[in-house]
Amino acid sequence: MTRRYVMATRNAHKVDEVSRILQAAGAHVELVPLPTDAPDVAETGATFAANAMLKARSAAEFTGLPAIADDSGLCVDALNGMPGIHSARWCGQHGDDAANLELLLGQLAETPALRRDAQFVCAAAVVDPVHDTEHIVEGVLEGRLTDAPRGEGGFGYDPIFIPHGEQRTTAELTAQEKDAISHRGQAFASLAPLL
Amino acid sequence: MTRRYVMATRNAHKVDEVSRILQAAGAHVELVPLPTDAPDVAETGATFAANAMLKARSAAEFTGLPAIADDSGLCVDALNGMPGIHSARWCGQHGDDAANLELLLGQLAETPALRRDAQFVCAAAVVDPVHDTEHIVEGVLEGRLTDAPRGEGGFGYDPIFIPHGEQRTTAELTAQEKDAISHRGQAFASLAPLL
Numbered sequence: 114m115t116r117r118y119v120m121a122t123r124n125a126h127k128v129d130e131v132s133r134i135l136q137a138a139g140a141h142v143e144l145v146p147l148p149t150d151a152p153d154v155a156e157t158g159a160t161f162a163a164n165a166m167l168k169a170r171s172a173a174e175f176t177g178l179p180a181i182a183d184d185s186g187l188c189v190d191a192l193n194g195m196p197g198i199h200s201a202r203w204c205g206q207h208g209d210d211a212a213n214l215e216l217l218l219g220q221l222a223e224t225p226a227l228r229r230d231a232q233f234v235c236a237a238a239v240v241d242p243v244h245d246t247e248h249i250v251e252g253v254l255e256g257r258l259t260d261a262p263r264g265e266g267g268f269g270y271d272p273i274f275i276p277h278g279e280q281r282t283t284a285e286l287t288a289q290e291k292d293a294i295s296h297r298g299q300a301f302a303s304l305a306p307l308l
Numbered sequence: 309m310t311r312r313y314v315m316a317t318r319n320a321h322k323v324d325e326v327s328r329i330l331q332a333a334g335a336h337v338e339l340v341p342l343p344t345d346a347p348d349v350a351e352t353g354a355t356f357a358a359n360a361m362l363k364a365r366s367a368a369e370f371t372g373l374p375a376i377a378d379d380s381g382l383c384v385d386a387l388n389g390m391p392g393i394h395s396a397r398w399c400g401q402h403g404d405d406a407a408n409l410e411l412l413l414g415q416l417a418e419t420p421a422l423r424r425d426a427q428f429v430c431a432a433a434v435v436d437p438v439h440d441t442e443h444i445v446e447g448v449l450e451g452r453l454t455d456a457p458r459g460e461g462g463f464g465y466d467p468i469f470i471p472h473g474e475q476r477t478t479a480e481l482t483a484q485e486k487d488a489i490s491h492r493g494q495a496f497a498s499l500a501p502l503l
Contacts, residue, residue, distance in 0.1 A: 146437055157419075159418055159452075192394070193389050193390055194388050195387050195388055195390045205410065205413070205415055206414065215400065216399070218400070219326075219400020219401065220400055225352060228354070
């Protein structure tokens with residue numbers, strides 16, 4: 114039986130990506146988008162996990178449905194793990210991928226290739242108000258940053274991130290290749306059996 | 309006898325501030341600015357101290373004079389200590405105080421008052437090619453960040469930084485008040501007896 118979950122995000126890319134990952138993982142779920150009149154959630158947590166849980170709880174409370182949420186970002190070693198939980202609003206405004214990416218490259222302009230290691234991190238949360246359960250899992254993808262964007266796929270910082278063992282950026286991988294290794298792929302594949 | 313040092317910076321604010329601090333500390337030194345044809349130094353160090361030393365060595369080598377350098381920045385707890393060594397080029401371009409400050413406030417827009425602790429840190433280096441000596445000292449000023457800029461004094465992030473025990477930002481203090489407590493004041497006061 115297919116069960117309906119609300120996905121606590123306004124990012125259409127994330128809904129597509131998570132739907133694809135859960136389907137590939139064999140989860141029989143239907144993801145519905147967050148209602149447009151759902152309240153904005155202040156992401157005041159200090160970690161990906163805390164913010165994912167804040168978003169999932171808010172969506173579950175508003176809709177009465179079980180809710181899935183994702184909080185993810187890019188952690189750059191040379192920036193002490195930043196942008197981290199601030200990834201989506203690194204340029205000071207929420208969700209401007211091009212500005213975030215350009216800013217990060219500018220900040221790292223003097224950082225040599227050997228010090229450009231980074232990780233994509235994803236915390237995936239599910240809150241079920243019917244069964245009164247909460248779960249949280251994390252996935253990590255290790256890699257390094259390029260000097261300039263490459264590739265048309267993915268979103269966010271994908272065009273400047275090369276996973277370890279790859280020559281291509283995550284924006285140059287196919288969706289299936291990316292899902293198989295990505296932070297979000299790992300997190301939601303771990304979550305799938307719990308849904 | 310007054311001894312001449314080259315100050316390894318192109319920031320006129322820093323030359324003024326350091327001259328004032330050293331004079332108040334009783335050091336008999338004359339600071340001369342970095343010659344305009346001096347080479348740019350790639351600040352590739354991972355710490356304030358490493359970058360201050362890179363700048364001082366380069367200036368001493370180019371001029372043959374003993375050289376003083378400063379590397380300083382703002383370390384924000386909620387950003388894992390960033391902007392840190394990237395403070396002067398946080399917006400992606402070097403030395404645009406207004407853009408750096410606006411960006412930082414935007415990044416911290418969802419960070420509540422209780423989590424806005426920060427430190428100003430300064431590493432001060434002196435390299436003397438005649439006596440073949442190198443010294444490095446650090447100063448730290450603890451405080452917290454405001455939501456909006458206040459005050460006309462100082463430079464850099466001064467308008468959004470309130471030292472612990474103060475109600476005013478470092479841009480609202482007099483130069484003498486600021487020097488008495490600041491990261492740069494502490495560092496160069498420690499350095500003064502070595503000059």
